[in-house]
Amino acid sequence: DAGITQSPRHKVTETGTPVTLRCHQTENHRYMYWYRQDPGHGLRLIHYSYGVKDTDKGEVSDGYSVSRSKTEDFLLTLESATSSQTSVYFCAISMDSSGNTIYFGEGSWLTVV
Amino acid sequence: GNSVTQMEGPVTLSEEAFLTINCTYTATGYPSLFWYVQYPGEGLQLLLKATKADDKGSNKGFEATYRKETTSFHLEKGSVQVSDSAVYFCALRDNQGGKLIFGQGTELSVKP
Numbered sequence: 001d002a003g004i005t006q007s008p009r010h011k012v013t014e015t016g017t018p019v020t021l022r023c024h025q026t027e028n029h030r031y032m033y034w035y036r037q038d039p040g041h042g043l044r045l046i047h048y049s050y051g052v053k054d055t056d057k058g059e060v061s062d063g064y065s066v067s068r069s070k071t072e073d074f075l076l077t078l079e080s081a082t083s084s085q086t087s088v089y090f091c092a093i094s095m096d097s098s099g100n101t102i103y104f105g106e107g108s109w110l111t112v113v
Numbered sequence: 114g115n116s117v118t119q120m121e122g123p124v125t126l127s128e129e130a131f132l133t134i135n136c137t138y139t140a141t142g143y144p145s146l147f148w149y150v151q152y153p154g155e156g157l158q159l160l161l162k163a164t165k166a167d168d169k170g171s172n173k174g175f176e177a178t179y180r181k182e183t184t185s186f187h188l189e190k191g192s193v194q195v196s197d198s199a200v201y202f203c204a205l206r207d208n209q210g211g212k213l214i215f216g217q218g219t220e221l222s223v224k225p
Contacts, residue, residue, distance in 0.1 A: 031211055042202060042215040043157075056210055090156060097211025099145040099164040104157040 003027045004105035006091050012111045019078040021108050023091030025071075031094040032074040033102070034058075034066065036087040043090065049074055050097070081112045115140040119203045119216035126193055126223050134188040134219045136177075136203035145206040146170075146179055146186040147213065152199045160188075160201070193223045 003026035013019050023032060031050055035043040035058075045058030047066040055066050063085060065077045078085055091105040120135040138146065145164045149157040161170030166181035175190045186203060203216040 033212060040217065042217040043213075044215075045212050048210050048212055050210060058212065092213070094211060097206075097208070099162075099206065101147075101159050101162065102206075102211075102213055103159070104149075106156045 004091060004093055004103060006089075006105040006108045008108060009106065010109045012113060013081050015082060015112055016080050019081050019110065019112075021076040021089055021091075021110070023074045023076070023093075023105060025074075025091075025093045027093060027095075027103075028071060029093040029095050030071075031097060031102075032068065033092040033094075034064075034074065034076045035090045035092065036060065037090060037107075038087050046076065046089075078110075081110075083112050086110060086112045115144065115205060115207050115214050117203050117205055117214055117216040119201075119219055121217070122200075122220040124219060124221050126221070128195055128223055128225050129192045130223075132188070132190040132193045132197075132221070134201055134203075134221070136186045136188065136216060138184050138186065138203075138205050140184075140205055140207075142208065143181065144208065146177075147204045147206070148175070148177055148186070148188050149202045149204060149215075150199045151202065151218075157202065193221070195223045195225055197221060198223045 005024045033048040034046040049055045049068040089108045094102040147162045148160040150160045161172040163170040163179035169178045204213040
């Protein structure tokens with residue numbers, strides 16, 4: 001296992017509430033990613049980070065923000081959750097941005113009611 | 114932009130059948146290519162990868178060859194088992210931030 005811990009693993013929340021998902025890694029990898037997985041869409045990138053306090057948007061970033069104050073932690077925040085954000089969220093890490101493998105966490109199941 | 118297209122599922126096979134899951138890509142340059150597997154309720158695990166043209170990745174009886182001329186990275190296995198039932202994702206490593214761009218995934222179901 002790649003030393004990635006996601007929390008919480010399962011959460012049910014109400015529409016309009018803020019939600020924060022945490023990704024913690026013990027590998028000291030520079031790159032971290034947040035993806036969401038939905039039926040028929042595969043995995044789509046939300047945001048990624050290429051270092052402490054260095055982040056950039058992915059293809060489905062609207063409604064999400066991220067922060068990375070330490071190498072080991074990458075937080076994903078839904079400022080005001082909507083039902084369309086019901087999904088499975090995966091964190092991933094990589095040593096670099098080229099051919100090395102990207103490793104995935106176990107996922108966080110989020111339901112917005 | 115870069116993209117990955119893989120055959121739609123679900124694919125249902127009998128045990129010991131031959132498996133092919135097609136994957137083609139569109140990309141500038143020659144990105145690294147990957148196959149990931151996802152078992153029910155779990156995260157994605159790397160199955161195999163290839164980092165340059167004509168490389169063959171292999172693992173657990175699965176193989177895929179990086180074909181530059183056909184921009185393809187088809188996954189094959191000579192004899193599938195029930196335990197191979199999972200969703201398989203083809204992906205390329207984008208040179209912007211090194212992010213993975215995924216195909217839609219192909220669900221494989223192997224019957225005894």
